[in-house]
Amino acid sequence: MIVLSSISKRYRMGEESFNALAGVDLHIARNEYVALTGPSGSGKSTLMNLLGCLDSPSSGSYVLNGRDIASLNDNELAQIRNREIGFVFQSFHLLPRLSVLSNVAQPLVYRGLPPKERERLASEALGRVGLASKLKHLPNQLSGGQRQRVAVARALVGQPSILLADEPTGNLDSRTSEEIMALFDALHAEGQTVILVTHEADIAAHAHRVIRLVDGRIESDLRQSPREAAC
Numbered sequence: 654m655i656v657l658s659s660i661s662k663r664y665r666m667g668e669e670s671f672n673a674l675a676g677v678d679l680h681i682a683r684n685e686y687v688a689l690t691g692p693s694g695s696g697k698s699t700l701m702n703l704l705g706c707l708d709s710p711s712s713g714s715y716v717l718n719g720r721d722i723a724s725l726n727d728n729e730l731a732q733i734r735n736r737e738i739g740f741v742f743q744s745f746h747l748l749p750r751l752s753v754l755s756n757v758a759q760p761l762v763y764r765g766l767p768p769k770e771r772e773r774l775a776s777e778a779l780g781r782v783g784l785a786s787k788l789k790h791l792p793n794q795l796s797g798g799q800r801q802r803v804a805v806a807r808a809l810v811g812q813p814s815i816l817l818a819d820e821p822t823g824n825l826d827s828r829t830s831e832e833i834m835a836l837f838d839a840l841h842a843e844g845q846t847v848i849l850v851t852h853e854a855d856i857a858a859h860a861h862r863v864i865r866l867v868d869g870r871i872e873s874d875l876r877q878s879p880r881e882a883a884c
């Protein structure tokens with residue numbers, strides 16, 4: 654499903670430039686559950702942003718579901734992002750003035766679906782993350798773990814082929830982190846492809862494959878027996 658070949662990403666800062674990724678080759682198949690780890694500055698977020706079509710590589714090729722991403726224009730990229738990718742961030746990135754239901758329905762606006770249909774799908778996605786009773790709440794009326802569930806519902810509502818999560822438990826206490834990981838485990842068990850960034854071993858232990866980046870290169874890529882969520 655994902656094929657990265659010789660991917661490099663160079664950031665320019667005035668005269669200087671920096672290779673955040675250098676020659677990354679990576680295949681990820683449908684329904685894999687991958688944790689991306691590595692020290693701070695090793696290129697994890699850069700790689701996630703490329704996988705999520707938020708940014709494009711300086712060189713190399715990225716084929717997602719048979720389409721060559723590097724050849725697409727901004728419009729086409731935005732469409733792929735909207736249809737194929739669900740993104741979850743460390744800091745939730747919910748819109749504070751919109752209800753939980755409207756936050757989750759937001760990605761469907763770009764698909765031209767009528768409001769009733771958007772609400773139906775959003776409420777279904779909120780049911781999947783256990784928040785069917787919070788549709789009318791505002792984000793600041795929810796706990797951190799609940800806000801991240803809303804963000805997961807928003808990522809899922811458009812039925813993306815890949816769920817990407819960049820440090821999804823970074824702002825949560827360890828118990829709430831385990832609850833969020835139990836949710837990712839369940840989504841994976843239902844067939845969702847999941848790729849997450851974490852620097853915590855307990856979180857990475859949930860995945861079936863752990864890829865470690867160091868200095869913009871893949872240092873190791875290991876299959877493992879996942880640890881079941883502790884709740």
Ligand code: ADP
Pocket residue numbers: 664665666671672673691692693694695696697698699700
């Ligand atoms: P990680 O997520 O593993 O901490 P990042 O992918 O965020 O690593 O960053 C990799 C390297 O690229 C770091 O040295 C970082 O400072 C640099 N970098 C990231 N984003 C930018 C940017 N927009 N401009 C310049 N340098 C960047």
Ligand code: ADP
Pocket residue numbers: 698707741742743744745746819820
């Ligand atoms: P943090 O909590 O440290 O800001 P996040 O996980 O929220 O980290 O964000 C990770 C990266 O994704 C950051 O570099 C951020 O700039 C970028 N980012 C966050 N939200 C969006 C968005 N809606 N669209 C594009 N990029 C985003």
